[in-house]
Amino acid sequence: MLNEQMRNILQQMPKAELHIHIEGSLEPELIFALAQRNGVSLAYPSVNQLRKAYAFTDLQSFLDIYYAGASVLLKEQDFYDMTAAYLARAQADNVRHAEIFFDPQTHTARGVPFETVINGIWRACQDSPVSAALIMCFLRHLPEDEALATLEEALPFRDKFIGVGLDSSERGHPPEKFCRVFERCRQLGLHLVAHAGEEGPPAYIETALDLLNVERIDHGVRCLEDAELTARLAREQVALTVCPLSNIKLRVFDKMDDHNLLRLLDAGLVVTINSDDPAYFGGYINQNFLSTFDALPLGVEHARTLARNSFSAAFLEGEAKRGYLSEVDRFFQQSTASKD
Template sequence: MKASLTELAVQAPKVELHLHIEGSLEPEQMFELAARNGIKLPYADIEAVKQAYQFGNLQEFLDLYYQGMSVLQTEQDFYDLTFAYLKRIQADNVVHTEVMFDPQAHLERGIAFDTVLNGIERALQQGEREFGISYRLIMSFLRHLSEESAFETLALAEPYLDRIHAAGLDSGEKGHPPEKFERVFARCRELGLKITVHAGEEGPPEYVWQAIDRLKVDRVDHGNRAMEDPALVRALVDRGYTLTVCPLSNLKLRVVEDMSQHPIASMLEAGLKATINSDDPAYFGGYVNDNFRALIDHQLIDRDQLYSLLVNSFDGAWMADSARAGYWAKLDELFARG
């Protein structure tokens, strides 16, 4: 008897390419860290936090997101946050994760760069030893801040770049096009960093063009609105770009009004190398398997498309070729058997 589509998705080895570690801060852990660090939250209890997780747009989410991370104060806090995420994704059979962190959001609060990095990295190393989850670390710049701030942060990071694999760009897109940081990412390339930026979530297709032509990114985060520009879709396909798509995030932030309207099937049919990720799972209602379940429950993908999404994520991952080939073989075996 063949496994159901949901069973296949659950059983399959998976990669997460679009995850903000600060966005994995569950309400229960937020309260725990607030108590540990003597921080008073503007919520009466955990249920009040969950009620606050109703956003009308990206900016409303970001306001809560930055407020929530105020509880992250020490290296141990960042370790605990990251290790909790790793334990959760182990249950989803995620075997490789590429984790973004926002140093500027912590530097603004007086938290040292190495405090953040050391805590996150220590957990990732332990997760690799104990769970076999390999990782890459992505330092993201906040696009609502200045180019000067990004350069200052990059300078602070330079002594640690042997521990950081890539540079990213996140936060609110509106009014902050990728070209604003063209010189910053040119310097990142000189320093040997991979590049991935958020583009085409709230921002127009032009932002995706800027990401690939001016910033010369290696990957595009989100990219939904690329579908509005057929020439852009062709360019993304022809150049082999991976898109890190986040369905539950898209729904929660009203990039799509209803999950039934999600463009994932159209992306795959157009030949785009789309992948499935959780973005900020504590805020958006689910981790990787939850995102796959949402697509399957709404009958948005079939068996072949599920296989493509899984294969694409390994193809787009910055991991060793030998490991990638091994996981592709496991996927082939699972789908042949199931």
């Protein structure tokens, strides 16, 4: 069990969140409120019934209900309200900087204009005290041509997002399916990330690095199955945005005691802790820290490393990054001084 001091450190330390799907922060209460506001009928009669449906067996069974929840998002204010609610939770968890994924294809396929999606999310980011940047994700279960069309649609709003990512069902959709669109994004000067090595094999991590030229790997927990790949990730200091509660909920690991986060750290990898889809997976970023540290033999130095990694791996300008890292160091100096 976590002692009170460790619990306080995890909750209060400054941190960045680098793997958060904004649509995955949509709580059942807000889904019902937006459904009522927009006249959308839901398959579930109550908030409690919807919560009970969050019994996933794998990534696909989660995605099915995730897309159903997103159906209530129709107007710019809906996207604003969803993002503002997440950022308020992030602020309460002492998140200083968030790099937020959004899935435009989930919405444009339903007839919601791209402009409506990005303007609502972006406006909420401007109104929050939490520093926030947007990463537009392509849905990998759809054809690459649709990703290219989405990119073209996004270009008039290029100043509102800093990078692109690749998400949705991993099995059967290797990174190389998206070589052309990622090359185009690289030419545009966008940051590049991709989900790989969650349900997909370690080879997907390799191809995401070699063929898509990504700068960070989202998830990546299966890298330890390949010693050569693990050594490369450590050598090149490629960050992994690990999401512990998500990994348990989607049965990547059966229970938190089985999670390989400590082994990833011991292998010299740049590991970060994140919440993925917090409304669906049982907790926001602090809950991910608390659950992980409660189950694994992790201590204060691990907490400091993870907090520093979150800012080191963030797509922040040099001065801002140095400022956050200094804040982390000051926090831990004060924490250990108070302990003494």
